[in-house]
Amino acid sequence: MRFLTILIVAFIAITLLSLATCKKKETKEVKIGIIAPITGEAATFGISTKNGAILYFDAVNESGGIDGMMIKYIVEDDRGDPAEGANAYSKLIDQDKVSVICGTVMSKVCLAGAPIAQSKGVPMVSPTSTNPAVTLVGDYIFRACFIDPFQGFVAAKYAIDTVGAKTAAALYDAGNDYTRGLAEVFRAEFPKQGGEMVAFESYATGTTDFNAQLVKIKAVNPDVLFLPNYYNDSGLIAKQAREMGITAQFLGSDGWDSPDLVKIAGDSINGGVFVNHFTPESDVPAAQKFVKDYEAKFGQKPDALGALAYEAAMIIVEAIKVAGSADPKAIRDALAATNMETTTGTIKYDENRNPVKGAVILEVKDGKVYYKTSVNP
Numbered sequence: 105m106r107f108l109t110i111l112i113v114a115f116i117a118i119t120l121l122s123l124a125t126c127k128k129k130e131t132k133e134v135k136i137g138i139i140a141p142i143t144g145e146a147a148t149f150g151i152s153t154k155n156g157a158i159l160y161f162d163a164v165n166e167s168g169g170i171d172g173m174m175i176k177y178i179v180e181d182d183r184g185d186p187a188e189g190a191n192a193y194s195k196l197i198d199q200d201k202v203s204v205i206c207g208t209v210m211s212k213v214c215l216a217g218a219p220i221a222q223s224k225g226v227p228m229v230s231p232t233s234t235n236p237a238v239t240l241v242g243d244y245i246f247r248a249c250f251i252d253p254f255q256g257f258v259a260a261k262y263a264i265d266t267v268g269a270k271t272a273a274a275l276y277d278a279g280n281d282y283t284r285g286l287a288e289v290f291r292a293e294f295p296k297q298g299g300e301m302v303a304f305e306s307y308a309t310g311t312t313d314f315n316a317q318l319v320k321i322k323a324v325n326p327d328v329l330f331l332p333n334y335y336n337d338s339g340l341i342a343k344q345a346r347e348m349g350i351t352a353q354f355l356g357s358d359g360w361d362s363p364d365l366v367k368i369a370g371d372s373i374n375g376g377v378f379v380n381h382f383t384p385e386s387d388v389p390a391a392q393k394f395v396k397d398y399e400a401k402f403g404q405k406p407d408a409l410g411a412l413a414y415e416a417a418m419i420i421v422e423a424i425k426v427a428g429s430a431d432p433k434a435i436r437d438a439l440a441a442t443n444m445e446t447t448t449g450t451i452k453y454d455e456n457r458n459p460v461k462g463a464v465i466l467e468v469k470d471g472k473v474y475y476k477t478s479v480n481p
């Protein structure tokens with residue numbers, strides 16, 4: 105009998121120890137979705153975005169997680185297509201049960217995915233979607249970048265004050281919410297600052313021959329040609345414009361920020377300037393750390409897309425920390441109250457969940473991109 109008692113006691117002790125060990129091994133986690141165009145027309149943007157986000161999330165996990173809560177991130181490729189983006193949002197929310205989404209890049213895809221996130225009560229932070237309509241979808245939709253009205257204002261101001269332009273033309277993709285919206289902002293802002301819009305031309309998505317539009321632009325001989333398009337289109341336009349004898353100063357937007365711009369345009373883009381969110385030359389401490397870590401992991405300097413994704417990841421992690429849980433609503437509430445230091449300085453949100461922040465002007469010179477100046481709100 106005594107022997108049986110000892111066996112029972114030993115069994116209970118072993119069972120309790122086993123349960124304690126299993127419990128100790130259980131790790132709390134928070135699921136975060138990452139959506140980006142890893143393939144397709146804006147692939148370089150998507151790869152940089154994915155790299156920037158996982159760089160920060162991996163660093164958080166390596167340091168013990170968010171107050172012990174480990175990050176499990178799930179990456180989806182939207183291919184730069186609204187329908188694919190909508191599918192990616194639905195999968196992450198319905199199947200993977202993510203608590204928050206970091207993404208996506210392109211405004212046209214965000215405008216397809218944001219209504220899904222809003223309706224299902226899952227917050228999202230777009231690193232780079234600059235169209236104002238994105239966050240107006242609802243109170244679960246945030247972004248890390250400035251918006252097009254500010255970007256268009258900065259471009260027009262630079263053209264007038266620095267270039268000394270009197271006249272300007274614009275050529276944009278009419279089928280893209282981002283490019284069309286930005287072109288319209290520039291058209292409104294340039295005359296306000298004393299200039300004259302002498303041409304406002306558009307083309308269909310997928311166009312590769314811009315001769316018809318450029319002939320019209322050459323005829324009015326503008327001082328500045330505003331190209332608020334992605335790097336692939338802007339590179340082709342710049343090359344064809346110079347071959348045609350157009351001498352206008354090229355002025356672009358954050359969509360230029362890709363090493364493929366120079367590969368496509370060659371020397372034609374030399375001297376072109378564009379508005380952007382970030383420069384690796386920034387002296388902000390968080391930015392310097394980001395640049396150093398990014399170069400160490402990926403073997404190249406980061407672009408603004410990577411920087412904004414890293415910044416979006418910082419904002420998301422801080423919100424989860426403040427919320428103290430993986431509950432989507434609690435994270436949304438913490439996001440709305442954001443006030444923190446990031447790669448671009450102090451960030452907080454206005455009433456439409458847009459960050460109040462400045463821009464930089466960069467110049468393409470001899471195949472490289474250089475910082476020229478900063479413009480603050």
